[in-house]
Amino acid sequence: MHNIPEKMNAIENIITRYRLHKTQCDKRRKEIDWEIEHLKQERERLNNPHWTEGLLRPVMAEIARLTPEIDWENNDGFYPTDLRGAITVFGRTKRGRPVCITFTESGHDLQFDSGQIHNSFSLKVLKDIGGTNNIMESVGDGEPLLHYIRQRMLFLEQHPEMGK
16 A cells, blocks of 8 residues: 555656646747747848948948038938939039939949940930949949049039039
């Protein structure tokens, strides 16, 4: 008869261990669900930045700082203006001359229209009208873009009849 209480004690230990294990599993499952929810929210934040906010806006803020002689438009939102999804940012020199830069994002690289075009077999074809024949240059460290802006301003000074 002594064996029965010992066997009952063993069964009680099995049940106690099972309940503890189940409680630990439930607790861990809740922790995992919480982690999954927060990772989903983080993933959503990581997928949302658009190139206009992640590249264009900060670059233009720096360009505006580096070119105080130009009043750049302060855009709340940047919207594509042509077939290739390019965005043009406008400004005016202190003398009232218009300056603009057309940007495109390509492979996580911010590029701008260099002012040169590819030669076409025929003029005025759709790709020319849509701007897809423009030669683009990488903004890089900013120097190519600043050089372009300076060249454009020099051109406007030499041709005062342009862009009044």
